[in-house]
Amino acid sequence: MAQFDLRLQDLHNGLKDKQFSVSELTEASFKRISETDSAVQAFLTLNEEGARAQAAELDKQLQAGGERGLLFGLPSGVKDNIVTEGLRTTCASQFLRNYDPIYDATVVRKLKAAQSVTIGKLNMDEFAMGGSNENSSFFATRNPWNTEYVPGGSSGGSAASVAAGQVYFSLGSDTGGSIRQPASYCGIVGLKPTYGLVSRFGLVAFASSLDQIGPLTKNVEDSAYVLQAIAGYDQMDSTSANVEIPDYTSALTGDVKGLRIGVPKEYMGQGVDPQVKEAVLAALQVYESLGATWEEVSMPHTEYAVATYYLLASSEASSNLARFDGVRYGVRAENPDNLIDLYRKSRSEGFGSEVKRRIMLGTYALSSGYYDAYYKKAQQVRTLIKRDFDQAFEKYDILIGPTAPTTAFRIGEQVGDPLTMYLNDILTIPVSLAGVPAVSIPCGLAEGMPVGLQIIGKPFDESTVLRAAHAFEQNTDHHKARPQL
Numbered sequence: 001m002a003q004f005d006l007r008l009q010d011l012h013n014g015l016k017d018k019q020f021s022v023s024e025l026t027e028a029s030f031k032r033i034s035e036t037d038s039a040v041q042a043f044l045t046l047n048e049e050g051a052r053a054q055a056a057e058l059d060k061q062l063q064a065g066g067e068r069g070l071l072f073g074l075p076s077g078v079k080d081n082i083v084t085e086g087l088r089t090t091c092a093s094q095f096l097r098n099y100d101p102i103y104d105a106t107v108v109r110k111l112k113a114a115q116s117v118t119i120g121k122l123n124m125d126e127f128a129m130g131g132s133n134e135n136s137s138f139f140a141t142r143n144p145w146n147t148e149y150v151p152g153g154s155s156g157g158s159a160a161s162v163a164a165g166q167v168y169f170s171l172g173s174d175t176g177g178s179i180r181q182p183a184s185y186c187g188i189v190g191l192k193p194t195y196g197l198v199s200r201f202g203l204v205a206f207a208s209s210l211d212q213i214g215p216l217t218k219n220v221e222d223s224a225y226v227l228q229a230i231a232g233y234d235q236m237d238s239t240s241a242n243v244e245i246p247d248y249t250s251a252l253t254g255d256v257k258g259l260r261i262g263v264p265k266e267y268m269g270q271g272v273d274p275q276v277k278e279a280v281l282a283a284l285q286v287y288e289s290l291g292a293t294w295e296e297v298s299m300p301h302t303e304y305a306v307a308t309y310y311l312l313a314s315s316e317a318s319s320n321l322a323r324f325d326g327v328r329y330g331v332r333a334e335n336p337d338n339l340i341d342l343y344r345k346s347r348s349e350g351f352g353s354e355v356k357r358r359i360m361l362g363t364y365a366l367s368s369g370y371y372d373a374y375y376k377k378a379q380q381v382r383t384l385i386k387r388d389f390d391q392a393f394e395k396y397d398i399l400i401g402p403t404a405p406t407t408a409f410r411i412g413e414q415v416g417d418p419l420t421m422y423l424n425d426i427l428t429i430p431v432s433l434a435g436v437p438a439v440s441i442p443c444g445l446a447e448g449m450p451v452g453l454q455i456i457g458k459p460f461d462e463s464t465v466l467r468a469a470h471a472f473e474q475n476t477d478h479h480k481a482r483p484q485l
């Protein structure tokens, strides 16, 4: 997909100079999807009619020579837990297989305002619960680098579609790693913004104290542009932060001289694949050669993060998913004996096994006899984990480590073993619990599969995270590697 390999500015110039039209870009996206999606299976729903109408409208504006939005004409995909007016939104669940929302999420409104063309809705693990896309109740998305491998999750469709050149960029959501881990597995850039920077209004809630929407792109500059378009205060989201939004692209100076980098030793320890570690150490050398300094730091509560996350996220999920009762949304079970039976049957039929597992775990953790021992304790440990970050950021500007302990694994390899699957997020979950921003960028290949470098920043300091990521990209070629499809 040659055009989608262009830089955003070049695409904009190409449109302005009439080298191609928005409709042509849109058709190129659908063509690429028709060529590759039988192998990749990233899309759940295509917005063919809507996208073509949107493109025609934008072409008219182009002819008229009016102002162009930040993402003018760029084909994008949206994770299927972000609601789109009139466009099916299933969360990859049987429960919502016939759900057509009556409004757009704030981020979707913002994409439209920035004049991106919505190509379709992307596959994911059901209700964002999972790290491989195998928990989608429809089909498993495949990794474009090797279709025998998982793309990661839960935003696996979002990552795979960008890596496969089907769309120019996509949106995903990240609760415990769901943007960063699939970005790492698919060799692209995935940014989880600070909790509260991007509105969650219209994101189907999984764990409300953790969920954040962010961009998946092929390079850091695009990530900055998309973040610019979607960040900002929204009165429709009570957790939205009312902070000034900086100009993210102007932060991309290429200069990291004097930048102080902490490398959590717990992120480079047991269980981290030696080839992944090697790629991260090589990246640190690049930073050193650019005038940054790095040293080891200890984040002593890292080992409790996965347990803490599965108590808190599951507790919040058990509460959030109570709304799926067979009455208000989606599918309703047939021939119930009474109201309770309607709830029971609808939920039994509508949810997949991972979702049920988490609802049961969360409901247990919240039950009165166990609340103090589990939920409350987990909240206290969350504070300790957050404190690890606060302390590290007194001394360092950013933290760097791997995004995931390994590269992508084979489809089927871990489905039967939820605990192993949960451990894939061991390096992304602490960041989510602390609510700070982090990006995953490509930093090499191990046996032909991409390795992700995680760069973690201070709250609302996306600019430094992006600056550091961009500087690495400017001095290496890893982001230019493309899968053969």
Ligand SMILES: NC(=O)C[C@H](N)C(=O)O
Binding pocket: 128, 129, 130, 131, 153, 154, 173, 174, 175, 176, 177, 178, 179, 313, 425
């Ligand atoms: N949703 C996420 O951010 C990913 C994580 N693997 C989970 O299943 O909870």
